[in-house]
Every structure is written in C-alpha cells, then in structure tokens.
Amino acid sequence: MWAFINKLRSPKWFYAISARLQPWFWAAALLLIGTGTIWGLAFAPADYQQGNSFRIIYVHVPAAFLAQSIFVSMAITGLVFMVWKIKICDMAAAMMAPLGAAMTFIALFSGAVWGVPTWGTWWMWDARLTSMLILLFLYLGVIALRGAFTSRDSASRAASVLAMVGVINIPIIKYSVDWWYTLHQPATFTITGRAAMPMEMWAPLLIMVLGFYSFFIALTLTRVRSEILRRESNKHWVRELAGETR
Amino acid sequence: MAFDTLQEFFAMGGHAPYVWSAWGLTAALLLGCVLHARAERRQLLRQLERRVRREGRLAADPARATPIQHDSGGYTNDA
Numbered sequence: 001m002w003a004f005i006n007k008l009r010s011p012k013w014f015y016a017i018s019a020r021l022q023p024w025f026w027a028a029a030l031l032l033i034g035t036g037t038i039w040g041l042a043f044a045p046a047d048y049q050q051g052n053s054f055r056i057i058y059v060h061v062p063a064a065f066l067a068q069s070i071f072v073s074m075a076i077t078g079l080v081f082m083v084w085k086i087k088i089c090d091m092a093a094a095m096m097a098p099l100g101a102a103m104t105f106i107a108l109f110s111g112a113v114w115g116v117p118t119w120g121t122w123w124m125w126d127a128r129l130t131s132m133l134i135l136l137f138l139y140l141g142v143i144a145l146r147g148a149f150t151s152r153d154s155a156s157r158a159a160s161v162l163a164m165v166g167v168i169n170i171p172i173i174k175y176s177v178d179w180w181y182t183l184h185q186p187a188t189f190t191i192t193g194r195a196a197m198p199m200e201m202w203a204p205l206l207i208m209v210l211g212f213y214s215f216f217i218a219l220t221l222t223r224v225r226s227e228i229l230r231r232e233s234n235k236h237w238v239r240e241l242a243g244e245t246r
Numbered sequence: 247m248a249f250d251t252l253q254e255f256f257a258m259g260g261h262a263p264y265v266w267s268a269w270g271l272t273a274a275l276l277l278g279c280v281l282h283a284r285a286e287r288r289q290l291l292r293q294l295e296r297r298v299r300r301e302g303r304l305a306a307d308p309a310r311a312t313p314i315q316h317d318s319g320g321y322t323n324d325a
C-alpha cells in the first residue's frame with residue numbers, strides 16, 4: 001500500500017505503467033459494450049409489461065452506476081491529493097469530472113424518455129430523480145470551480161474539497177428509493193445480490209455495466225497521460241518523449 | 247433474436263423514439279469522449295514537439311534567446 005502510494009508520486013512511473021494498461025481496458029470496453037449492445041438491443045426478450053422500452057435499462061443503469069462511482073472516485077482522489085499531495089490523483093480527479101457529468105446526464109435523459117411510456121411522465125420531483133439532478137450540478141460545480149482559479153494549486157484544493165463534501169449526496173441517491181418510495185422503483189440490479197430479472201435480461205446488463213467501467217478506466221488512463229504532458233512539460237523525461245510515436 | 251424483421255427492430259414495438267434517443271445520446275457522448283481524448287493527446291504532443299524544437303534552436307544560437315516564461319503549473323510544492 002505505502003509502496004504503491006510512493007510510486008504514485010512519480011508521474012514518470014504512472015506514464016509508463018498506464019501505457020501498458022490502457023490497451024487492455026480499451027479492448028475490454030469495446031468488446032463488452034459491443035456485446036452488451038447487440039445482446040441487449042436485439043436478443044434480450046422484451047419485457048412482458050414494458051415491451052421494448054425496457055431496453056433503455058442497458059444504458060440507463062450502467063450510466064447511473066458510473067455517475068455515482070466517478071463522484072466517489074473524485075472524492076477519494078481528492079482526499080489522497082489533499083493528504084499526501086500526490087499530483088497524479090489531482091490530475092485523475094480533473095480528468096474524470098467531465099465523464100461523470102456526461103454519465104449523470106445520460107442517466108437523467110434516458111430515465112426521462114423511459115418515464116414517458118412507463119410512468120406517463122418524464123419528470124417528477126421524486127427523491128431519486130432530484131438527488132441525481134443535484135449530482136449533475138455538483139459535477140458542473142466541480143468543473144467550474146477548477147476553471148475559476150488562476151493558481152492551479154488553489155483550484156485543485158477547492159475542487160477536492162467540493163468533491164469530498166458533495167460525496168454525501170451519493171448515499172442519499174443510493175437509499176433514496178428506500179427512504180422515499182414515490183416514483184422510482186428500488187434497485188432491480190445489484191452486482192452481488194440475486195437478480196430480480198431472468199438471466200437473458202440480466203446477463204447483457206452485467207456486461208454493459210462492466211463495459212462502462214472499463215471505458216471509464218481506459219478514458220481516465222488516456223486522459224491522465226495527456227494531463228501529465230500538459231503539467232509536466234518542463235521535466236526532462238517529458239521532453240524526451242517529443243518526437244516519439246503517438 | 248427478439249425481432250422477426252429489421253423493420254420491427256427499428257420500430258421497437260412502438261417505443262422507437264424513447265429507445266433510440268436514449269441509446270443515441272449514449273453512443274454520441276461515449277464516442278465524443280473518445281474523439282476528444284484523442285484530439286487532446288495529439289495536440290499536446292504537437293505542442294511539446296514544437297517547444298522542444300524551438301528550445302533546440304535557441305540552444306544552438308543563444309544570441310537569439312529571449313527569456314522563456316516557465317509555467318510551474320501553479321504548484322507551490324513539488325512532490
């Protein structure tokens with residue numbers, strides 16, 4: 001653990017290790033999302049009540065999972081950055097935020113268009129929906145806060161603090177469907193629990209969720225490598241990268 | 247297959263606007279993220295190359311040198 005944290009202090013080490021890791025995550029993302037898409041859209045049986053509109057679940061649930069996981073990741077990397085001053089963690093937090101906002105938007109949008117044929121309404125101030133909207137605003141707040149400082153150090157600290165405070169919203173999102181049961185149904189899919197769906201519906205969903213997580217890891221690795229080039233361009237080892245293959 | 251014909255697949259049992267708009271937005275945003283990350287990396291590598299070339303030229307001909315403002319990245323510590 002400590003050895004790993006100390007290694008994270010070296011952007012050069014991270015640049016090298018991420019170069020080896022990222023092709024695997026990109027390949028996994030492509031394979032899993034490709035399989036999950038074909039299976040979920042064309043092969044999974046239609047829901048006996050919702051018909052084919054239920055196929056929205058295959059983008060809605062993975063996006064909602066990722067939206068929350070990315071915020072927790074930002075809070076953790078923010079904490080590690082504040083405690084140990086590890087720049088890589090701050091870079092990762094900065095690079096994750098737009099993807100998190102995009103995932104939150106996908107979850108809200110796909111939920112709204114799913115709600116029209118299913119609930120008869122695209123929006124209600126239901127606890128789950130409202131707390132997800134707050135999550136979107138928190139993401140936009142973190143992104144805006146980073147852009148609001150001329151000093152990168154101040155921007156990083158402010159964004160870290162907001163991520164650590166805002167993470168309080170995550171358990172609220174998770175338990176909102178149990179605490180205030182108004183519109184959104186409780187979880188039908190968990191990684192660990194018994195599925196409330198037949199296997200032919202559940203398997204492509206699991207594949208999509210894993211694919212979205214692979215995509216998140218792959219994109220973050222790629223973008224942190226770019227961010228290293230941006231922030232560490234004065235370092236000798238970064239200059240030596242110039243002229244190498246892209 | 248859950249559908250008999252391609253038309254049925256696109257119609258999604260009458261739910262086409264809902265299913266395809268949700269999937270379309272997701273595909274567009276995921277693809278957008280990939281393209282953005284690729285453009286970002288290429289641009290940064292180009293900038294780095296230009297900068298290294300410029301500094302190489304200056305090292306060869308110090309008379310033309312003008313002081314370069316180095317961006318420390320705004321970090322007060324250098325862990």
